[in-house]
Amino acid sequence: MLFRSLSKASYIIVLCFFFLPVFGQNIKPKAGDTTDITDSTVVHRDPIMVKSYTGRQFNQGAIFNPVDKLSGKMPGLTITHPGGDPNQVASISIRGQASLFGNTSPLFVVDGVMLDNCAQFQNIPPDEIASCTILKDASATAIYGMRGANGVIIVTTKKGKKGQPVVSYDGLVAAASQSKYYDLLNASEYRTAIGGNASFYDKGANTNWQKAIARTAIQQQNSLSVSGGSNTITYLGGVDYQDQQGIIQNNGKKQLGLRFSGELKALADKLDVKAGIQYVNTKRELTDYANFSYVFNDPPTYPVKNPDGSYYAFSDFDLANPVEHINQEALGDKEHLTLINGSVDYSIIRDLKIGLLASVDMNKMHSSGYIPAFPVEGDVSLSGTANENTHLYNANIHINYDKTLGKSTLNLLAAFEYGDHSYYSDYAFSSGSKGFYNQEYKLTSFIAQAAYNYNDLFFATVTLREDQSAVFRPDQHGYFPSLSLAYKFKNDILANADWINDMKLRAGYGLTGNSTDQLGNPMPRWEEMHGANIGLDFSLFNGTLSGDINYFNNQTKDLLIPYPVPSPPFVNSTLLANAGSLTNKGLEVYLSGQIISGKKLNWTVDGQITFITTNVGDLFGQHAFNGQTYNLSTTQVPVGYAEGRGLSSGPIEFFKTGYSPYVFYLPHYTGVDAEGNQTFDGKTIQQNANPQGHYIDPAPKFNYGVTNSFDYGNWNLSFALRGVYGQKIFNNTLLNIETITRLPGNNVTKEALTNGIKDAPVASDLWLEGASFLRMDNIALGYSFRNVSFANSLRVFIAANNLFVITGYRGLDPEIQTIRGTGGNLLFNGNLNGSTNQPYIDTNYSGQAYYPVARTFSLGVNISLK
Numbered sequence: 001m002l003f004r005s006l007s008k009a010s011y012i013i014v015l016c017f018f019f020l021p022v023f024g025q026n027i028k029p030k031a032g033d034t035t036d037i038t039d040s041t042v043v044h045r046d047p048i049m050v051k052s053y054t055g056r057q058f059n060q061g062a063i064f065n066p067v068d069k070l071s072g073k074m075p076g077l078t079i080t081h082p083g084g085d086p087n088q089v090a091s092i093s094i095r096g097q098a099s100l101f102g103n104t105s106p107l108f109v110v111d112g113v114m115l116d117n118c119a120q121f122q123n124i125p126p127d128e129i130a131s132c133t134i135l136k137d138a139s140a141t142a143i144y145g146m147r148g149a150n151g152v153i154i155v156t157t158k159k160g161k162k163g164q165p166v167v168s169y170d171g172l173v174a175a176a177s178q179s180k181y182y183d184l185l186n187a188s189e190y191r192t193a194i195g196g197n198a199s200f201y202d203k204g205a206n207t208n209w210q211k212a213i214a215r216t217a218i219q220q221q222n223s224l225s226v227s228g229g230s231n232t233i234t235y236l237g238g239v240d241y242q243d244q245q246g247i248i249q250n251n252g253k254k255q256l257g258l259r260f261s262g263e264l265k266a267l268a269d270k271l272d273v274k275a276g277i278q279y280v281n282t283k284r285e286l287t288d289y290a291n292f293s294y295v296f297n298d299p300p301t302y303p304v305k306n307p308d309g310s311y312y313a314f315s316d317f318d319l320a321n322p323v324e325h326i327n328q329e330a331l332g333d334k335e336h337l338t339l340i341n342g343s344v345d346y347s348i349i350r351d352l353k354i355g356l357l358a359s360v361d362m363n364k365m366h367s368s369g370y371i372p373a374f375p376v377e378g379d380v381s382l383s384g385t386a387n388e389n390t391h392l393y394n395a396n397i398h399i400n401y402d403k404t405l406g407k408s409t410l411n412l413l414a415a416f417e418y419g420d421h422s423y424y425s426d427y428a429f430s431s432g433s434k435g436f437y438n439q440e441y442k443l444t445s446f447i448a449q450a451a452y453n454y455n456d457l458f459f460a461t462v463t464l465r466e467d468q469s470a471v472f473r474p475d476q477h478g479y480f481p482s483l484s485l486a487y488k489f490k491n492d493i494l495a496n497a498d499w500i501n502d503m504k505l506r507a508g509y510g511l512t513g514n515s516t517d518q519l520g521n522p523m524p525r526w527e528e529m530h531g532a533n534i535g536l537d538f539s540l541f542n543g544t545l546s547g548d549i550n551y552f553n554n555q556t557k558d559l560l561i562p563y564p565v566p567s568p569p570f571v572n573s574t575l576l577a578n579a580g581s582l583t584n585k586g587l588e589v590y591l592s593g594q595i596i597s598g599k600k601l602n603w604t605v606d607g608q609i610t611f612i613t614t615n616v617g618d619l620f621g622q623h624a625f626n627g628q629t630y631n632l633s634t635t636q637v638p639v640g641y642a643e644g645r646g647l648s649s650g651p652i653e654f655f656k657t658g659y660s661p662y663v664f665y666l667p668h669y670t671g672v673d674a675e676g677n678q679t680f681d682g683k684t685i686q687q688n689a690n691p692q693g694h695y696i697d698p699a700p701k702f703n704y705g706v707t708n709s710f711d712y713g714n715w716n717l718s719f720a721l722r723g724v725y726g727q728k729i730f731n732n733t734l735l736n737i738e739t740i741t742r743l744p745g746n747n748v749t750k751e752a753l754t755n756g757i758k759d760a761p762v763a764s765d766l767w768l769e770g771a772s773f774l775r776m777d778n779i780a781l782g783y784s785f786r787n788v789s790f791a792n793s794l795r796v797f798i799a800a801n802n803l804f805v806i807t808g809y810r811g812l813d814p815e816i817q818t819i820r821g822t823g824g825n826l827l828f829n830g831n832l833n834g835s836t837n838q839p840y841i842d843t844n845y846s847g848q849a850y851y852p853v854a855r856t857f858s859l860g861v862n863i864s865l866k
Helices: 007-018 137-145 189-199 292-297 321-327 732-737
Strands: 035-037 042-044 049-054 075-082 091-094 105-108 129-137 152-157 161-180 215-229 233-245 252-266 272-287 330-349 352-371 382-405 408-429 435-454 458-470 476-488 500-516 523-540 545-557 558-562 574-578 580-599 601-616 622-626 628-633 635-639 651-656 662-667 669-672 677-678 695-696 702-712 714-726 728-730 768-770 773-785 791-801 805-807 854-864
Touching: 105 330, 129 137, 137 435, 137 476, 137 500, 137 523, 161 773, 215 854, 292 321, 292 732, 458 500, 523 574, 574 622, 580 773, 628 695, 662 728, 695 768
Parallel strands: 105 152
Antiparallel strands: 035 042, 049 129, 075 091, 129 152, 161 215, 161 854, 215 233, 233 252, 252 272, 272 330, 330 352, 352 382, 382 408, 408 435, 435 458, 458 476, 476 500, 500 523, 523 545, 545 580, 558 574, 580 601, 601 702, 622 628, 635 651, 651 662, 662 695, 669 677, 702 714, 714 773, 728 768, 773 791, 773 805, 791 854
């Protein structure tokens, strides 16, 4: 089956491996080449807008999702992993939000393979990753054209090195548990609160439903590799296995990864051939997030099971046995991710190199689900299956000319790239419902780049990319230029400043595009992001203090927005069209300091802070249809709703001109009257049924991260802190469960008995809570054994992840979804991994819910055998 799936790319791969030019001089490539072909682009070794992370710079401990290795490490990079669900897709953004309804995730490139979406990257075992290079600025990402608007993360997996074969193993075992619970009434408190109704609701139990569905999750991670080689051939083969139980019963992820990479250098190093294949098999046990609402609703006097061991069955509005549901439902995915890459580069003459590159990204997912017939809940079972297949074939031919003349170095790159993307999905349910969807588009691109370096003093890079796409409509062309400049003061006017080791001023401008919406569908027209950046890099006091400062100003035009239109002539009353604008401005600061540097003790601190302001610009535009031009106009677009009985009729969150995305519009709570009725601007709902709202921005003022690393002899200790300041979250969960009117049918928090509110819930700014936080992301203590007879290196460690969080937010955790989610599931239109949760709204109703956050302790070993 694998070889059949490769039919479209097989000829490209064969050509890539067997393309051997038979001409050229026997001259080795020059030492000091300033570029490195990693995919269709050039990554500069003296980068202007690039920063890379490797090894101990990554986060430590029980890291099962590869993006968590970078969380809090880099200014401008925001990684949000709300909840502890092993199957949840983390939200990732670089320098804020470049789109409203379009794709907001950066492009991931793994060993030259451009991945279809960020969910695929999060399937890659984290131990395979050797380094991550982040392209943030538009002048660096413009070379990716219509896929570069959200930034680019270039990932290099571990490769073999010349020498004797080396066997390496990295492994850990961990235990995870829920880190926080809501303070709901226990059975005794509940009986007292409901008074005369106790006889009806009292079933004789004392059940903590939050803990009834939870468990201590045992997790393991293992990575084994063999590498080695000679001066001409290097190789690495490896296998990865992880078993990550979820802290909720019947939930988890098992993953098996296989990989092989090799490199051949021949013809006096003129020929460089690279190849790699990676296969990841992921099996998921999913949980329906709708079951979490039962946890907060069910009376604590109801038992989990009957005396005979069967589940105690009960049902009412949003009321059922969550332990029974979670354990009896069978919801799962099986995913098969295959990445193949191959490249050939050949030095025709000393200064001229030609190359081919081909890559394949295949992802197949089969979902199946069975919901049994629960007693007293209708007694009707439901089953279904779904399939999703994505294929991305990409190839390019590139030529590179690198010439040094005196003090000047010139590098020229020209490339032609071809990509073929296809997506297919189908579903079928026992109810008789079924359907399918099929989509394919092709992309051809021409790339030209010129990089100039004068005496390691002045740098300039100019790039132009043309993209041409056919997506079942007339071909589209996009032109994406960029310019970056840099000047090294240290090599000129600051040459005599002994305390300055390096200082470089740089600036850049670029145009990039965004070609897909949040679901991966092609847009009517590409969104365009115009980005400008100015920055300063420095190293002072013999490298004791180093860092960089960046100011950026990005503007997205031709935003994809749903507009109201007349029907007829339009088929639907809402039209997705490209109009409007969005701006992102920000300041990034990164500092690294060597606080202590001694023979035995070393202490290094790395810190970063990012300030970003995002504003929705105009929401106006035009659309041509059947020979007539229609003006498109809206002042705001509703995007978020309060959830709960009687609350979901009106939106509370909007995209609005002049405000940041997801701005709230809420009435101002001013207290309660003598009867316990809430007042809004001094009036009750009875006095004013529609109180005026106020716009409130929930976006954080800044986010930051600090990492401390200590080395003392054979010991090493590192811990990473990460925080957000100024963020606000609408605590919809407390709005529901901190309301005394829920009694006696549902449980409430202890606060509901004392907050003085006696009337029905109302969405207001009372529930828009400050959610600033400081989190101990991870801490690890390790010991490295020296002079071990059987190993080149041996290290053991203990670690903790999410050790504590300091916050004033009253929910389970202040880190929730802040952009539109990705990675949904076709089964039953259900929320099976939190992907459909609303940004900045912490709710637990009708499928909208948050999986509890986990605290994890682990014990591990890193060993490289001789």
